[in-house]
Amino acid sequence: MTPAESESEKKVGARTYSYYPGCSLHSTGAEFDVSARLVCQKLGIDLRELEDWICCGASAAHSTDHLMSLALPAHTLKLAEAKGLPLAVPCAMCFSRLRFTLHEIKDKNTLDLVNRAIGTELGEPVAVESMLQVLADESISLPITKPLNDLKVACYYGCLLARPPEVVGIDDAENPQIMDRLMERLGAETIDWGLKTSCCGAGVAFPRLDIVLKLSHRILSLAQRSGADCIAVACPMCQANLDMYQKDMTAKFKQKTELPVLYFTQLMGLALGLSPKELLLDKHFTDPLPVLREKEPT
Amino acid sequence: MSQQIAISLKPDNQFLSFVQSHTGESITACYQCGKCSAGCPTAYTMDITPRRIMRGIQLGLKDELLDSSAIWLCVSCQTCSLRCPREIDIAKVIESLRQLSISEGRRPAQKDIAILYSAFMQQVRFFGRIYEAGFGLMYNLRSLHIFNNMLRLPSLFSRGKLKLKPVRKGASEVKQIAARVKELERKKG
Numbered sequence: 001m002t003p004a005e006s007e008s009e010k011k012v013g014a015r016t017y018s019y020y021p022g023c024s025l026h027s028t029g030a031e032f033d034v035s036a037r038l039v040c041q042k043l044g045i046d047l048r049e050l051e052d053w054i055c056c057g058a059s060a061a062h063s064t065d066h067l068m069s070l071a072l073p074a075h076t077l078k079l080a081e082a083k084g085l086p087l088a089v090p091c092a093m094c095f096s097r098l099r100f101t102l103h104e105i106k107d108k109n110t111l112d113l114v115n116r117a118i119g120t121e122l123g124e125p126v127a128v129e130s131m132l133q134v135l136a137d138e139s140i141s142l143p144i145t146k147p148l149n150d151l152k153v154a155c156y157y158g159c160l161l162a163r164p165p166e167v168v169g170i171d172d173a174e175n176p177q178i179m180d181r182l183m184e185r186l187g188a189e190t191i192d193w194g195l196k197t198s199c200c201g202a203g204v205a206f207p208r209l210d211i212v213l214k215l216s217h218r219i220l221s222l223a224q225r226s227g228a229d230c231i232a233v234a235c236p237m238c239q240a241n242l243d244m245y246q247k248d249m250t251a252k253f254k255q256k257t258e259l260p261v262l263y264f265t266q267l268m269g270l271a272l273g274l275s276p277k278e279l280l281l282d283k284h285f286t287d288p289l290p291v292l293r294e295k296e297p298t
Numbered sequence: 299m300s301q302q303i304a305i306s307l308k309p310d311n312q313f314l315s316f317v318q319s320h321t322g323e324s325i326t327a328c329y330q331c332g333k334c335s336a337g338c339p340t341a342y343t344m345d346i347t348p349r350r351i352m353r354g355i356q357l358g359l360k361d362e363l364l365d366s367s368a369i370w371l372c373v374s375c376q377t378c379s380l381r382c383p384r385e386i387d388i389a390k391v392i393e394s395l396r397q398l399s400i401s402e403g404r405r406p407a408q409k410d411i412a413i414l415y416s417a418f419m420q421q422v423r424f425f426g427r428i429y430e431a432g433f434g435l436m437y438n439l440r441s442l443h444i445f446n447n448m449l450r451l452p453s454l455f456s457r458g459k460l461k462l463k464p465v466r467k468g469a470s471e472v473k474q475i476a477a478r479v480k481e482l483e484r485k486k487g
Binding site for chain 2: 023024026027028030052053054055057058059060061062063064065066067068071072075113116117118119159163164165173174198199201202203204206207208210211214215244283285
């Protein structure tokens with residue numbers, strides 16, 4: 001350990017979080033991980049990845065086995081508890097599973113079962129925040145060097161950041177605004193549209209691609225008709241569903257479907273002066289660069 | 299596609315009490331307004347829509363519900379639960395039907411969705427984390443849709459979105475948790 005590193009180990013600032021990237025962010029959602037880390041670095045937010053985190057179990061666990069779906073996140077909560085820091089979670093699915101677990105273990109019997117399942121006792125509940133909640137905090141000043149002027153952004157929250165409101169803690173479950181306000185702070189114009197929290201088809205793309213194509217196409221096509229230049233998301237599953245299958249949708253619905261789908265952290269990064277390359281904007285299926293260039297201040 | 303279900307009233311409705319006690323939700327509170335079905339993103343492809351699922355439980359139609367495709371087509375988006383004027387957590391109820399169907403060893407009406415979840419959990423137990431390329435491969439093999447998504451692979455690998463080598467971390471912890479969960483559930487019956 002270098003002296004600088006041991007120094008940062010000791011100093012726990014007001015904005016220091018344990019960090020739980022989750023499986024997607026190490027793979028298909030790498031852009032979310034990279035852009036979130038870079039943006040946090042720019043804003044003086046210290047993220048410390050939990051070393052031995054495990055999968056949250058996602059839809060598969062809670063669809064098939066209730067106790068397992070609480071025990072997997074509980075193990076990660078226990079790891080976070082030992083660090084004594086709040087936990088920042090970019091992935092909406094992981095965030096939802098962790099918050100659900102915290103919610104359910106308020107019941108004594110459930111807590112007892114979960115403790116027995118993980119073979120240890122959970123103590124004081126860890127504060128779990130989505131990366132959107134962490135970064136939308138308006139007391140954080142944003143040193144914007146390249147405002148997103150004239151960029152029309154359709155903020156898409158999906159299911160897991162909005163529902164159930166008492167579990168996830170959203171400002172408005174049917175028409176949330178926190179991402180919209182953040183995008184406006186970056187200079188962007190946000191679109192008022194009706195499918196912000198509609199389901200994109202979730203995890204059933206392998207067995208039922210038809211469902212994902214239908215639901216995601218509905219979202220993309222309304223965003224397009226509402227005049228959006230791009231969609232901003234905060235979930236790796238939504239990003240994949242909305243971005244990866246646009247060619248399939250164009251073919252299936254005989255309607256040109258082409259709209260860049262970016263993580264909100266990538267848009268923040270751009271406004272904070274980070275380059276498209278370091279924010280991995282070239283990893284998307286529908287290239288966001290043409291529309292971004294068009295809107296760039298000259 | 300919606301289809302008619304034969305209604306047979308069962309006076310001794312143990313199914314209703316089982317679901318109510320298992321979920322803690324008051325199924326009898328449902329007055330059939332249909333807001334759940336109206337907002338459900340996958341209702342269009344369900345054999346029994348959410349409103350009818352609730353009525354089915356009230357009527358004790360256990361087999362019809364546990365063998366339905368609907369319980370597998372619910373993607374847990376929670377829209378029904380959010381909007382229910384009787385404050386019933388409908389998504390939780392449907393989830394419990396799915397779990398019950400699995401624990402009774404019934405044949406899932408959406409076989410591929412069941413395989414998807416099972417292949418996912420297999421990966422978690424083996425690696426502790428999801429190894430996405432392996433998960434896709436395992437799904438293809440087990441569902442016999444061997445070439446599913448194969449044409450997408452080059453574009454995923456070239457973008458670095460899929461990794462050739464898995465990371466194995468926490469697998470032994472997951473195995474221990476899974477074993478304890480199994481034991482606890484066996485004791486609970």
